[in-house]
Amino acid sequence: MNLPPDKVKLLCQYDNEKKWELVCDQERFQVKNPPSAYIQKLKSVLEQGGGRKFKRRVQESTQVLRELEISLRTNHIGWAEEFLNEENKGLDVLVDYLSFAQRAVTYDMDSSDNGSFEEKSVEDLTTSATNSPTHNSPRSGRPFTTRKALRYSRLLSQKNHLHLCIMCLRAIMNYQLGFNQVMAHPNCVNEITLSLNNKNARTKALVLELLAAVCLVRGGHEMIIAAFNNFKEVCGEKNRFEKLMEYYRNDDNNIDFMVACMQFINIVVHSVENMNFRVYLQHEFTQLGLDSYLEELTVTESERLQVQIQAYLDNVFDVGAMLEDAEAKNTIMEHLEELQEQNTQLNTRLQQCESEAVEKTSELEKQLIQSRKEVELLKDSVKETQAQLSQLQQKEKERETHREKEQERERDRQRSAKALTELEKMVQVLVDRGLIRMDRSESGSLELHIMPAANTTDVRSLEKGMEVVRKEFLQQKDSAVLTNFMSNNGSLLDSVVKDSKTAEEVYHSVVEYFGEDPKSTPPSVFFPVFARFIKAYKLAEQEKEQRKKNISETDFGTDLHISDSPVNTAVTNRMPALPRFPQMDLIAELKRRQMTPLVREGKDGAIEDIITDLRKQPYIRADGGRRSAKWKPAQQLPVSSDISL
Template sequence: MGNAGSVDSQQTEFRAHSVPLKLPMPEPGELEERFAVVLNAMNLPPDKARLLRQYDNEKKWELICDQERFQVKNPPHTYIQKLKGYLDPAVTRKKFRRRVQESTQVLRELEISLRTNHIGWVREFLNEENKGLDVLVEYLSFAQYAVTFDFESLENNVENSMDKSKPWSRSIEDLHRGSNLPSPVGNSASRSGRHSTLRYNTLPSRRTLKNSRLVSKKDDVHVCIMCLRAIMNYQYGFNMVMSHPHAVNEIALSLNNKNPRTKALVLELLAAVCLVRGGHEIILSAFDNFKEVCGEKQRFEKLMEHFRNEDNNIDFMVACMQFINIVVHSVEDMNFRVHLQYEFTKLGLDEYLDKLKHTESDKLQVQIQAYLDNVFDVGALLEDAETKNAALERVEELEENISHLSEKLQDTENEAMAKIVELEKQLMQRNKELDVIREIYKDANSQVHTLRKMVKEKEEAIQRQSTLEKKIHELEKQGTIKIQKKGDGDISILPVALASGMVPAGAEAAAGTCVTPAAGVASSVPLPPPPPPLPALAAASEAVQNGPVTVPVPPPPPPPPPPPPAPPLPGPALDTAPAAPLPPPPPPSAPPLPGTASPTVVFNSGLAAVKIKKPIKTKFRMPVFNWVALKPNQINGTVFNEIDDERILEDLNVDEFEEIFKTKAQGPAIDLTSSKQKITQKGSNKVTLLDANRAKNLAITLRKAGKTADEICKAIHVFDLKTLPVDFVECLMRFLPTENEVKVLRLYERERKPIENLSDEDRFMMQFSKIERLMQKMTIMAFIGNFAESIQMLTPQLHAIIAASVSIKSSQKLKKILEIILALGNYMNSSKRGAVYGFKLQSLDLLLETKSTDRKQTLLHYISNVVKEKYQHVSLFYNELHYVEKAAAVSLENVLLDVKELQRGLDLTKREYTMHDHNTMLKEFIQNNEGKLKKLQDDAKIAQDAFDDAVKYFGENPKTTPPSVFFPVFVRFVKAYKQAEEENELRKKQEQALMEKLMEQEAMMEQQDQKSPSHKTKRQQQELIAELRRRQVKDNRHVYEGKDGAIEDIITDLRNQPYRRADALRRSVRRRFDDQTLRSANGTEITM
């Protein structure tokens, strides 16, 4: 067990590790068994173990060899036997000196084994057979006993007060009067047992104290704490330490050690335990025990004493400040936190921290600031509570003012909306009048054009007639023809040969044709109609060629084009007659079929030409924008017929667009017999004919009115709504007598039974049922009473529909936005789906679903950027859309039904008035409200028409697109567009700030790098360390669960960042603000 043996074993282990042997792989069954043993020994999380099980046999065998090659230096019982040897009471002082020389090395080896060996080794060390934790805690108690109690004073007290024959354990119990604290972890052992106890019954106290003093001079206490820390890093070990009756107490008593490193280690460990669930109570219990054992007047007294005195050891002060911060502020109970905080305040912590506020140590300053940020200022909290009450009163007052202002704003908005609607109605009327004037102008213009054409044709006919007459005279002079006058005033034109008697065979048919001197030239036989536009001249030509013709008055406007003229007859006329003019050009041919049209034009059903859009070829594959496209024959008359998306693409940087958005890889009727069976006596003499529940409810309703049956019936006769409020009328309408009830009442009356025997409800119902046209009168009263409210409710809804519809349809800026969307959508889809001419409005919702390649922005964000950069004048397009949100909440169908119901109510009222024309109440109502209803009906028709026009304008169907569907599309689009604008602006500001910061840092780094070349390398190392720390930073959890590695994780986290509660920052900022305000006030007072 000496040092030599230890060195030999180290050398043997080194040789074993330096020359690994490649052993043959066993059978698969044996391999799996040995691999399972290795996995259990490694104590891996389930996910890591599952990953290792997926290895192939070769890798499994390598892992088995690596694990088995690692030979454990000593089994657990070796270290336990050595530690028990140091505690052996039979060992003489000389032999103890010799043994204890290697105690520190043994503890170091034990700490390494506990930290590096697999969990199976640790479990073996802690099992019931070895009880390693008990031995380790016992040795720690022994090693620090001389430090806990002053040796000299204790020695004198013990010699004078103790009998040497008295057992040692009894003497220790006399000294350790433990406190009676409840167990916070459910251990059966009482917390009174949490103090140092040695179990030796024969060893004299003097020798044991001397041996303890000898051990205390070494690092055994420090290494023992490290061993306990290694055990506590496993969940199994942590639970054992927490449930041990003395372990945590002994760790806390180690604060009496003179080594600052040991005390810092203890405080780090205790701080970590505070943050584990259930650990805080155990730590406080340990310090209660510390107070009893060390004779403190107040808890934490010695801790504060060490904190003040160890001002030259920064690491201990940092650990101490960190522990104080956590032990005070890691509890949830606010009152308990204040209590713990006050404990340290009484010990002078606040004054001492005030002295340390100018310390040069950054680590200590950070811990102090963290504690101050977590501090509860009760006085400030009280002021805050008083201020809050005053603030709440002020808030209540402001809310009341806001309520009044909201009502005023609502009234003002309704008035403004009514004025806007009135102006819109006037504008629509003027537009209709303008359309009528345009039609009249168009018709007049067409008539003028026709008249001008007729005048021109008449002039041309006269001119042709004059020319023809001249030709005839010339031919007569030449002797070619002869003119003969007849008795009826006609003249005949005969060729010279015919006049002399030689009639050719072909010319007989032409004889007898006459021409009136002032008439135009035309054929008397049914010749084909002459071709336009020169009918007279053509007729003359025919006359010359075919024989005698009659020249009549010029005909009306020309008929459709004729067939080609007959071939001319042979004869001298061919040689002498002037050539006839050419026929007019043929009219334009009919338009071609769509299938045979030009490749750039297509005709839809409305006969409007639509330019065919060619597919757009993109450099990258683009994501598909899943809009709902309109067919080419659906865009006629819509907004999409007025926009040109191809022109937009010429203004945009489509390369940037491609780069951003390219793709990656819902009372039964009472019969007569049953009613008779339900006749019961009410009291001794009262008889009820009505259903019990109905009679009960009627009685309640009548009591609320406070009127007699005569008064109620009289008021109904004269429609008196002053006597009967409309609410009562509506309630009373639920008790209109049914047919069966009337039969029962009339039967009772015909049988001449006494009316006095009936209950009050039955007598009322009998009188109530005798009112003529009761249903109509009650309906009219309810209608009159609710009319004003109905008008007031329906008018703003109709106005909202009108204003929203007109503003959406007339918005030129919105039209431009849609044009941009159509252009970008066609650019994305053209190569895959082809270009479209328009899209359904529901496609606007999909702009947020189409994201860029880096998923950081959507298509709507891009459109917002494009609008801001290239189309700034349309960026506030949503300001042109008025009352869209109000219109979205309107059910136009229900409003129109309500308007029809009002008209039916008014018609019913008029019919009733014709029967009772003496009723002034009905007369005044009709006179005062007929005009209001007419205006409401006009508004309803305008709202329907305006909405239908707006819906059709955007390519939707009014029958399937109510306002509750149409307007919310724009509401959502505007909301999303505004949010996209804000996010784009925020992103630009962040990028600008980051760029400025980077430029400043680069400038500073360049200056420093120029001054010191080695500084650049150091800076790069610091950046790498900072990045690694950022990656290792975990969630700021105030309570950790006791699991494997939790203690080390907590200690590491606390070293990286101080402990701060979630509410610490707010109080810190408030405190700094108050301090600044106070300093400012003090400065003002000094100046004054």
């Protein structure tokens, strides 16, 4: 169907029934004739000119143009490329036909300005035709020099042929190849622009929409300005865009045309990057009375027109405010020069102060050196005094230490006797509780053996008991029983305590990993859950294997050449759609708008995309304009239905 990528993505989301309906519609409206058939019929009108059968050929060409527009819009891209190739030169034929169809409009305008048509001679008409830069290009067929040919041209214009030609050119420009040919054609854009003289408001709205879209494509704005320069010369305007403003004022009964006209003015003025040129174009329309007319349109009831007017006002450069800013900048620059002069004076004064400070600093440094020498002498004197004092204090400390050691030995002897008694009691208690075992070795000494701990509480009891034994051992290092006990059981207890702590930490981490509280989940409750889970899991695996075996036996011998489409569809339908967060959509949309360039490339579908976007939202520059103080931003209004063309 030759759809742009975004339309293809949208089409893929439809179900099979909807896709089939679109295919049927495509076949129903698709024209089967080759491009050469349409080109020959259009050439026959241009080459044969008038005659008794001309009216019948005009009616036939009307149907030809309708079918050609549908074919260009709906057929595959190869059909359009064949229409535009060097052999057929379909674009040249369409431009020639458009030029022939609208000559009567141009001459009717000349007649209304310079007298009635009957008052003008054939020579005058011929001279007027040859003076036109657009209509002076060589064409196939008869020269346009008779009243009869003028009457035939007027007949084509009245039969809506201009509108159909513009629709065909719009369909061609939607292809990258066609758009490039249109931009390279010497007369195509000029002829489209001259179609604004047609009396049909729908045709003028269509032309303005197309010209606005071209403005937003790279290199398009310069071509549109050149086309209106040609329009000024052909139509005898005193000022550029004069006829456009005249139509804008007089066709106030057609809202679609007024919306398209306001949209075009906004884009042709404010899509320019050069600020000076932008202000110049804005001034051109101001001189033609656009500002005063927009004030009259503030009471319009059309929301679509209000939106386009407000978009233009939002983009307007306030030149007066810019001049005020320039004057304010000059004042600031003068004040800055004064400040710089004051700064120079202050710098001079600062250098003087720095010189004086350096001299004072030099004097203070000399005084400081003298003071340091005196301090060094005082330090040496103090050191000698401190050395003598330290010797006296050391002798006093030695005497005091000797006395304290004597007193400590006496207290140790008393504590050892008492601790030994308490140790015997505690060992007996541990033996009675079964935590340790006391045996006599072959040498006749007693040995204490730690029994395996049942739980954490028992380990802590062993630690407390060993702590008591260590304290006693520190007091009674000469006791053979304590020495033996510590050497045999100290490392063993440390190993038990370490393993107990490791087991407790691992158990706590496992319980917390499964979302339980270690304090309220003892091992007797926790581990049976895993036992049941493992048993159930093994049972489920066995059932799964049995089910696979049954399915393989059932499917044996079935047809293996099954279409992949239903399977893929079923799998796609069974897959749950991933949730998409609105915040992510909003961020993606803001990034997309932020990255959208002011100028687009002329790729396939670009023209239709631009026209569709402009219908949904008015053109407002991303960098924002310098708004005038007299224009207050109005409330954003929703855009109603699209322009019906």
